[in-house]
Amino acid sequence: MARELLRRDDQHLIPVYARYPVVMERGEGCHVFDVDGRRYLDMMAGLGVNALGHGHPRMMAAMIDQAAKMVHVSPQYSNPWPGKLAEQLCALSGMAGVFFSTGGSEAVEGALKLARTHGRQRGGAQKHELVALRGSYHGRTFGSLSVTGQDKYSIDFGPGLPGVRFVDRDDVAGLRAVVSERTCAILIEPVLGEGGVKICSREFLETARALSDEQGALLIFDEIQCGLGRLGRWFAFETSGVRPDVLILGKPLGGGIPLSALLVTESLFHSFGVAKHGSTLGGTPLACRLGMEFLAVMEEEGVLARVQASGERMRERLEALAKQYDEVVEVRGEGLMFGMEMTVPARPLVEDALRRGVMLNCVQGNVLRFLPPLILTEAQVDEGLDVLEAVMADHFSPAVSTRTKIAVGA
Ligand SMILES: Cc1ncc(COP(=O)(O)O)c(C=O)c1O
Numbered sequence: 001m002a003r004e005l006l007r008r009d010d011q012h013l014i015p016v017y018a019r020y021p022v023v024m025e026r027g028e029g030c031h032v033f034d035v036d037g038r039r040y041l042d043m044m045a046g047l048g049v050n051a052l053g054h055g056h057p058r059m060m061a062a063m064i065d066q067a068a069k070m071v072h073v074s075p076q077y078s079n080p081w082p083g084k085l086a087e088q089l090c091a092l093s094g095m096a097g098v099f100f101s102t103g104g105s106e107a108v109e110g111a112l113k114l115a116r117t118h119g120r121q122r123g124g125a126q127k128h129e130l131v132a133l134r135g136s137y138h139g140r141t142f143g144s145l146s147v148t149g150q151d152k153y154s155i156d157f158g159p160g161l162p163g164v165r166f167v168d169r170d171d172v173a174g175l176r177a178v179v180s181e182r183t184c185a186i187l188i189e190p191v192l193g194e195g196g197v198k199i200c201s202r203e204f205l206e207t208a209r210a211l212s213d214e215q216g217a218l219l220i221f222d223e224i225q226c227g228l229g230r231l232g233r234w235f236a237f238e239t240s241g242v243r244p245d246v247l248i249l250g251k252p253l254g255g256g257i258p259l260s261a262l263l264v265t266e267s268l269f270h271s272f273g274v275a276k277h278g279s280t281l282g283g284t285p286l287a288c289r290l291g292m293e294f295l296a297v298m299e300e301e302g303v304l305a306r307v308q309a310s311g312e313r314m315r316e317r318l319e320a321l322a323k324q325y326d327e328v329v330e331v332r333g334e335g336l337m338f339g340m341e342m343t344v345p346a347r348p349l350v351e352d353a354l355r356r357g358v359m360l361n362c363v364q365g366n367v368l369r370f371l372p373p374l375i376l377t378e379a380q381v382d383e384g385l386d387v388l389e390a391v392m393a394d395h396f397s398p399a400v401s402t403r404t405k406i407a408v409g410a
Contacts, residue, residue: 001035018347020354027054030373030380032359040354043372043384044361048193048225051252052297053373059255062293063286072284081288086261088295092234095247095263099272100283104224104250105139107260110277111187111246112143112161114264115218118271119184122216129163129182131175131217137194138187138222147187150195169195170204179211185218185246186211190236193225196367197332197339205242212245218268224250224260225337229298229374232308232335252374255294259287303374311335313378314370317385325392326399338370339363349391358387 002023009019023035030053032040045051052059066081073079086098101107112130119127132138134149145153146160154160163182167174169192179186186208192198212219221244226236228249237244245268250260258281264271298304311334318340322328329341342349346362353360361369372384 005035020351022354029053029055030376039357041358041380041384041387043370043376044359045252045371045373046256047361048230048251048371049256051229051374052255052294052303053375056255056297056375058297059290059293062289063255063257066286066289069285071286072281075278075280075283079285079288081285081292082283085283085288085291085295088292089249089261089263092295093247093263094243096266097264097269099262099264099277100288101260101262101279102258102281103139104222104248104260105141105144106279106282107224107248107250107262108138108144108147108187108222109141110262111220111222111248112147112185113277114246114262114268114271115185115187115220117273117276118218118268121271123181123184126182127184127216129165129180129184130161131165131167131178131183131186133169133188133192133195133200134166135169135192135195135198136187136189136222137192138189169198170201172204172207175204175207175211179215179217181215183211183215183217185220187220187222189222189226190240191226191231191334191337193337193369193371194363196341196364197337197369199332199334202240202242205237205240209242218245220244220246220248222248224248225371228252229304229307230335230337230371232304232311234304252294253291254287255290257284257287257290259283259291298374301375306377307335307374310372310376310378310381311338313381314338314385317381317389318370321385321389321392324399325396327392327396333370336370336372336374336376340368340370342366342368349388349395352391352395353387356387356391358384360388 005023024032025035026033030042032042082100089098099110130147132147132149136149138144138148143161146164149166165178167178190200209219221237223236245265247263253259318331322331327343332339346366346368350360350362363369
């Protein structure tokens, strides 16, 4: 069955994804089933979207109820859900206003436009430069691609936005050198996800905050991947003590229905102005209703604490593997967001794990990335890691060196 479906995909879908040779049909909690009835443990949650797993009863009930009432209405008309969700997100984050859009890239576009208009209001057209990080990932649209610090994504599509300056993560001196009175924003992923799960240091974030304040630039945190509970707290920025002017959220927010959010502080509430920005499908009643339900389930089912417990278990297991094999360079991460950097390509491990019933993911060619549903239990961590352990035992010989591999992160 899968073979026929895959053949049809190959004939009709433009091949931009390096797909795996399976066809997924349905999900249940932290498991996914393919069309041939095989079961897989989901350790990647649809690239971080399926935070509450698959078919969560409350999400399903909210979806069905809202679908029957109203899926979409022009954003020029009010409906009960975007306002409620915005209020809730502001209460959680301390921000003051929200603009809803569909995917992460679209929210990044909004943030860049906001930065440009804010810069123009403060310093004229010359205050247009954007500072971003090498190794970052912000999306595939032109603006978001222009601030993504990885040439492999943008090289064929240039030129991108003018005035983008890149700096290495944690290069405090480098950051000081590129930020100037022409800077309208500094854009940071507090944990670089697609870049290989790399955590920005507190010193770097503090410097970015200080430089933004000095130069009247906006500090934008892209928490599309690392926010909304992924790290075992609502937002990545909470532990650094550094607050952004603009916060971008996405991935799990709409429970699988496209929804992203651009959150701003009080002073930026009116920066866009009426009719200067918009999104036909941004913040539909259905998506926002699911956003409300997602936040409620997270709160009422104590999901953040569960992320911390399962995350600790995952860290222990990954560190144990790191000690066993020379091919593991380092384990990085927090909560339920981990990267295991290898000296060798990681894709063969992902493919082998899939054959054995575990869905993993790799980034940067050599980093295994773990982004499971936030409801993954400790027993399920073991279920997944037992398989990875068996895969690694078949691919590598036990370590001969005694080199220490330290886990980075809180
Ligand atoms: C940090 C970050 N920003 C932006 C994006 C782009 O989001 P989307 O693919 O929903 O457009 C992603 C997607 O992986 C991301 O991880």
